[in-house]
Amino acid sequence: MEAFALWTSDEAARASQGEAKVAWTASGVSIDSRAVQFGDLFIALRGPNFDGHKFVVDAFARGASAAMVDHLPEGVSPNANLLVVKDTFAGLNALGAAARQRCGARVVGVTGSVGKTGSKEMLRAILADQAATHASSGNLNNHWGVPLTLSRMPVDSHYAVIEMGMNHAGEIGPLSKLARPHVALITNxxxxxxxxxxxxxxIADAKAEIFEGMEQGGIAVLNRDNTLFERLRDAALARGLQVVDFGQHPQARTRLIKQVPNAGCSCVAAEVDGQAITYKIGAPGAHWVINSLGVLAAANAMGADLAQAGLALAGIKAPKGRGERQQRPWREGSIDIIDDSYNASPPSMRAAFAVLMMGKADKRGRRIAVLGDMLELGPDGEKLHAELAASVLEHGIDLVFAAGPLMRALFDVLPPEKRGRHAANSAELLEILRGQVKPGDTLLIKGSRGSKMNVIVDGLHTPAPAPRAASGW
Incomplete structure (x- = not known):
């Protein structure tokens, strides 16, 4: 196989039990024709609202070297670089399994209710600083994302970091059996x-499914501060796994000694398996600190150098949509935006409120929480939203602007002086904010992805025109 080729037609055909009549090589794998890179193998998946076979022509036009299909798509030559399989989703999984089998990488799986993507990015940074590392891109953590991530894994990878998410029971188990982790980190x-x-x-039992596919002698890294720790520990031990715990608990093997929060970073002193370590995380917030303990415990379990791992954490920045901080011009001054618009839950809301209140505020400015609905909370949704009021008051947030029917429950229980405005959706709230935000303000923008709070992040660039002074004769 040529050095640049991730897959040859023969290898992909053997892995998927498909047929490739024309020889080809692929340097990448894609399931989205809009994101195809030159040299990719495009896999034509079928979903509830789409059929990837309709986009094979587009994929080739964008530079795909081959396409995995279950029939000859309309407009595609029979002599094209095709890999014909019985089922393209099964074919994607087969590629992922074959890539995992042929690669000697040590694999860490990451899951948890919150913090898994940030923890995955910290692990990526730590391990890539020490050896060739492959990791999930973005939020590719579901039944499509995990096999896609594995199918893209170079054969010479030394480490692999695979994020696994779920919405229902029974979803993580198959992902774990595909990835076969040596180490599993459950953030919380x-x-x-x-x-x-x-x-x-x-929820704990569903997350514990990550243990189902772990390699013999595997290590489960668990948050000892979490109320479900013992349940997870027992599930790991029942499968013959070793357990390594982390947190503020005095008996945790990876233990927080001290943290010093700052507006742009966190300074940490910790102990990992009896070894003292001090480090800086280039992202603010106590939740980043606790997650970093789990990351260091997992990196240590993977065999990484601990001191070098601590140094790598200084380069971590909160990603777009997950706490990224931006400064934007605003009339005669500027505003600060904390973009936490990708997702939200009650604990992550409270953590974000703490971040909003860090650092020195502009003397003219206010700390403003711009909040969208937290989704998938079930029948207690309104109650869980209203309960955030105590945290708003505890942190001294100046104003709350809210969007969505669930966030109305929080807005209505706030003291009048804390209420900005409520709107039906993020687009309406954006227009309100354009007239209300002042230079010097710091805005936290947060909500579940379905609340579309990114509309406000993307749109809050230009203030509404200042009111014209009345003219007279």
Whole structure:
């Protein structure tokens, strides 16, 4: 196989039990024709509202070197670079399994109710600083994302970091069996996706499915501060796994000694398996600190150098939509925006409120929470929104602007002086904010992805025109 080729036609055909009549090589794998890179193998998946076979022509036009299909698509030559399989989703999974089998990488799986993507990015940074590392891109953590991530894994990878998410029970188990992790990190268990579970214990059991596919002698890295720790520990031990815990608990093997929060970073002193370590995380917030403990415990379990791992954390920045901080010109001054618009849950809301209040505020400015609905919370949704009021008051947030029917429950229980405005949706709230935001303000923008709070992040660039002074004779 040529050095640049991720897959040859023969290898892909053997892995998927498909047929390739024309020889080809692929340097990448894609399931979205809009994101195809030159040299990719495009896999024509079928979903509830789309059929990838309709986009094979587009994929070739964008530079795809081949396409995996279950029939000859309209407009495609029979002599094109095709890999014909019985089922393209099964073919994607087969490629992922074959890539995992042929690669000697040590694999860490990451899951949890909140913090899994940030933890995955910290692990990526730590491990890539020490050896060739492959990791999930963005939020590719579901039944399509995990096999896609594995299918893209170069054969010479030394480490692999695979994020696994779920909305229902029974979803993580198959992903774990595909990825076969040596180490599994569960960041925490919180009341997220409650509409699909009877209780939080059900969420813990669904996350514990990550243990199902782990390699013999595997290591489970668990948050000792979490109320479901013992349940997860027992599930790991029942499968013959080793357990490594982390947190503020005095008996945790990876233990927080001290943290010093700052507006742009966090300074941390910790102990990992008896070894003292001090480091800086280039992202603010206590939740980043606790997650970093789990990351260091997992990196240590993967065999990484601990001191070098601590140094790598200084380069971590909160990603777009997950706490990224931006400064934008605003009339005669500027405003600060904390973009936490990708997702939201009650614990992540409270963590974000703490970040909003960090740092020195502009003397003219206000700390403003711009909040959208937290989704998938089940019948207690309104109650969980209203309960955020205590945290708003505790952190001294100046104003709350809210969008969506669920966030109305919070807005209505706030003291009048804390209420900005409520709107039906994010687009309406954007127009309100354009007239209300002042230079010097700091805005936290947060909500579940379905609340579309990114509309406000993307649109809050230009203030509404200042009111014209009345003219007279």
């Amino acid at each position: 268990i919180e009341p997220v996706h409650l509409e699909s579970f009877a209780n939080i214990e059900g």
